[in-house]
Amino acid sequence: MIRKRVLVAGRVQGVAFRDSCRRAAASRGVTGWVRNLPDGRVEAVFEGAEEPVAAMVAWSGQGPRAAHVTGVVVHDEPAEGLAGFSVR
Template sequence: MIRRRVLVSGRVQGVFFRDTCRRVATAAGVGGWVRNLPDGRVEAVFEGADADVARMLDWAGQGPRSAVVTDVAVHEEPPEGLTGFTVR
């Protein structure tokens, strides 16, 4: 089990990034959460198996169809045992 916090920059708000992220993470069996930040970025936490979290990191670099992702900053954190995925 690993945990990664990501900060996604670009045109990532108002493009269904959070809801799509929740659906993709739930399908992948990844726990965590996603939220919009006041500065226009999206912040998310992904917890799960290495391969599943890696898939979510790849997805965050693309986002949903209408998104234009310009940067993804990834930070390692200790897992907290999150289950389920929520939009904050």
């Protein structure tokens, strides 16, 4: 199991990014959470097998149709064994 924390910049708030992220993660069996940050970015944590987590990191670079992602910063972290995927 691996864990990635992503910080996504651009037009990513007010475009259903968090809910779309939750649905995309659930469809891949990835656990974690996603939230808006006060500076306009979105922060997400993805945990799971390497391939599905990598797919979620890649998804974060595009987001939902209405989003316009201008940057993604990815941090490796120790997995915590999260259950489910939540919108914070």
